[in-house]
Amino acid sequence: MQIATWNINGLRxxxxxxxxxxxxxxxxVIGLQELKMEDGKFxxxxxxALGYEAVTHGQKSWNGVAILSRLPIELIEAGLxxxxxxxxxxxxxxxxxxxxxxxxxxxxxPNGKSTDHDDFPRKLAWFDSLRKxxxxxVRSDTSAVLxxxxxxxxxxxxxxxxxxxxxxxxxxxxxxxxxxxxxxVGLSDLxxxxxPDTQAFSWWDYRGGSFHRKRGLxxxxxxxxxxxxxxxxxxxxxxxxxxxxxGMTASDHAPVIAHLDAG
DNA sequence: ATGTCCACTAGGAGTGGA
Numbered sequence: 001m002q003i004a005t006w007n008i009n010g011l012r013x014x015x016x017x018x019x020x021x022x023x024x025x026x027x028x029v030i031g032l033q034e035l036k037m038e039d040g041k042f043x044x045x046x047x048x049a050l051g052y053e054a055v056t057h058g059q060k061s062w063n064g065v066a067i068l069s070r071l072p073i074e075l076i077e078a079g080l081x082x083x084x085x086x087x088x089x090x091x092x093x094x095x096x097x098x099x100x101x102x103x104x105x106x107x108x109x110p111n112g113k114s115t116d117h118d119d120f121p122r123k124l125a126w127f128d129s130l131r132k133x134x135x136x137x138v139r140s141d142t143s144a145v146l147x148x149x150x151x152x153x154x155x156x157x158x159x160x161x162x163x164x165x166x167x168x169x170x171x172x173x174x175x176x177x178x179x180x181x182x183x184x185v186g187l188s189d190l191x192x193x194x195x196p197d198t199q200a201f202s203w204w205d206y207r208g209g210s211f212h213r214k215r216g217l218x219x220x221x222x223x224x225x226x227x228x229x230x231x232x233x234x235x236x237x238x239x240x241x242x243x244x245x246x247g248m249t250a251s252d253h254a255p256v257i258a259h260l261d262a263g
Numbered sequence: 264a265t266g267t268c269c270a271c272t273a274g275g276a277g278t279g280g281a
Contacts, residue, residue, distance in 0.1 A: 009281085010269050034281090036270060061270055062280070111281060151281095205281090206267035249268070252281080 001071075001096070001231075001260045004030040005106060005147035005222055006241075007203075007253035011035040011064075015043065017248050021241055022050050027257060028071050029095045031106025031147045035064030042066070055093050063087035065106050065148070071096040076103070083129045086110055086122060090130075100262045102228075103137065107148040114169050123151070127178035135185040140226040143260075146187060147222045149203075149253065152179045154189070157199055158218035170217060187223040190258050191235045200237050203253045211242060222258050233259040 004027040008014040011032070018032075035042070039058045047054055051070045057078035058064035065088065067073065076092040083089070092105040107130070112123035138144050152175045156162035165171045183189065191200070201216025210216065224232065235258045242254040 013269060034269090113281085208264080208266050210267095252268075 001029075001100065001102075001262065002027045002257060003102070003104070003145060003147070003222065003260060004255050004257040005033075005149075005220055006030060006255035007033040007108070007149040007220060007251060009034050009036075009251040009253065011037050011042070011066075013249065014251060015046065017241070017245070017250065019046060019050065020245070020248075021238075021255065022047075022052065022068070025238070025255075025257060029067060029069040029073075029102065029104055030255075031091075031104070032066045032068065033064075033106065033108035033149045034062075035066055036061055037064055055091060057088045057091040059088040063089055063108055065089060065091045065108050067091055067093050067095070067104060067106055069093070069095050069104075080107070080126070080129055081133055083126050086126055089126075101143070103142065103144040105134075105144075105146045105148075107146065107150075109149060109151045111151050112169055112175070115172060120169070124174055124178060127175075127182065131178070131182045131185060134182060134187070138186045138225050140186055142225065143227045143231065144187075144225040145222060145228060146182075147220075147256070149220050150179065151219055152176065153217050153219060154179050157197075158201075160201065160215045160217065170219065183223070186225055188226070188229050190222040190224050190229070190232055191218070191237065191256065193229055193232060194235045201254075202237050202256060204242065206252050220253055220256050222256050224258075228260065231260040231262065233261055235259075 202220035204211040204216040
């Protein structure tokens, strides 16, 4: 089974790119973030033509998340309880059947903007709610995945410039404590399970040629319960899909993909 | 180089967000 997460920065603008990704990489399930689209406008037909069913939690202009699956999928819930007024940022579904079914959540965490902005304490509170919510169902003996754009750089290794950015937004002790507390409910960062010492990024600013100058951050994660880690075969950050392709502009994020045993 | 891109409102180019 192949699972993936990708912040696509606008579904409308990224349709051709996403279809190419589905055709080339063939993930069984993928969490998408930053749809920037209302649910009523979501283009189900082109995804169905490729064999994918979608569940969506969108809104006009900003945010928005969806799960695409070519395995049977059933919506569990949409929206983080108590944080609905911070935008459409979370959706959870049961994917697949039998012993290999996944409890699959994808999320788009608040950016926070800067440490002196009102959104920063709201971001921290959002993570407090997320931890409480995840703690309610994550268990070691069932396969649960939380994936998406977390907008936190968990360690200095995950930043191209920790020396200058340490303490600034995405790089603060407060954010890192929230990320650690979330992991502590019984999750593992699947990329780090396989690559404990490798510096790799999942996001590069559009500005300043950041991608080619290798100035990125690792802020997109696949988190898995112990049962998922036991099924984990490999993880990759697909930098190829951060590159501009013929007639198509890339998202500023790369997809993250994992192979799990069975299914 | 504060150097890009997206969606929105408009019916063209500026604004807000990331």
